[in-house]
Amino acid sequence: xxxxxxxxxxxxxxxxxxxxxxxxxxxxxxxxxxxxxxxxxxxxxxxxxxxxxxxxxxxxxxxxxxxxxxxxxxxxxxxxxxxxxxxxxxxxxxxxxxxxxxxxxxxxxxxxxxxxxxxxxxxxxxxxxxxxxxxxxxxxxxxxxxxxxxxxxxxxxxxxxxxxxxxxxxxxxxxxxxxxxxxxxxxxxxxxxxxxxxxxxxxxxxxxxxxxxxxxxxxxxxxxxxxxxxxxxxxxxxxxxxxxxxxxxxxxxxxx
Numbered sequence: 001x002x003x004x005x006x007x008x009x010x011x012x013x014x015x016x017x018x019x020x021x022x023x024x025x026x027x028x029x030x031x032x033x034x035x036x037x038x039x040x041x042x043x044x045x046x047x048x049x050x051x052x053x054x055x056x057x058x059x060x061x062x063x064x065x066x067x068x069x070x071x072x073x074x075x076x077x078x079x080x081x082x083x084x085x086x087x088x089x090x091x092x093x094x095x096x097x098x099x100x101x102x103x104x105x106x107x108x109x110x111x112x113x114x115x116x117x118x119x120x121x122x123x124x125x126x127x128x129x130x131x132x133x134x135x136x137x138x139x140x141x142x143x144x145x146x147x148x149x150x151x152x153x154x155x156x157x158x159x160x161x162x163x164x165x166x167x168x169x170x171x172x173x174x175x176x177x178x179x180x181x182x183x184x185x186x187x188x189x190x191x192x193x194x195x196x197x198x199x200x201x202x203x204x205x206x207x208x209x210x211x212x213x214x215x216x217x218x219x220x221x222x223x224x225x226x227x228x229x230x231x232x233x234x235x236x237x238x239x240x241x242x243x244x245x246x247x248x249x250x251x252x253x254x255x256x
Contacts, residue, residue, distance in 0.1 A: 019250040099185075101140050232251065
């Protein structure tokens with residue numbers, strides 16, 4: 001019963017893990033090369049702070065891009081999913097699923113351009129069982145520890161490109177078309193590798209996931225606290241009409 005779940009949360013038998021990075025004006029934000037438009041990031045607009053503008057209250061407006069900080073990618077974010085769901089039309093039940101956490105942090109430490117392979121996925125399934133429907137496949141790269149350090153987070157090389165891990169084309173196609181998942185989650189600034197603009201097609205995870213009406217969870221924190229299987233991840237974007245994405249504060253429920 002749901003009431004027993006609540007009792008477990010209160011007692012600590014079920015741990016609630018915060019999967020969001022802090023969101024502020026220093027949050028690392030993706031930067032596209034010219035001539036492409038860039039998001040404005042996150043900015044506070046102070047309204048009052050117990051002062052003449054509002055003596056009894058503190059509050060702010062803020063400006064933020066849809067794809068800033070820990071955020072949700074909807075299928076209509078990408079041209080291959082342009083006729084698919086936005087954050088306002090995604091079925092609400094599709095914001096809740098089991099986390100399947102594939103640990104490749106050692107590979108990413110040795111090679112920041114590491115791409116998850118289909119073989120990595122099949123190896124995970126040999127150890128932990130078939131990836132079930134209604135699940136989030138989370139790439140545990142270890143990149144979350146750089147979430148507040150833009151230099152290390154983007155890892156710009158001498159070639160001027162970011163060097164961060166992601167999914168191979170084959171892994172993206174396999175997950176999008178051969179596993180009935182909700183989508184994927186990453187600790188990096190996007191669901192594709194930093195050098196994925198050079199791939200064919202460019203940014204294959206975006207291409208295939210959103211084409212299949214699947215989603216992305218981006219810039220996750222505390223992935224190291226999740227088990228390989230069994231965590232329930234809840235990720236609810238704002239209901240922005242026609243929105244392609246939204247900052248979120250996802251949580252995971254883990255039985256200890």
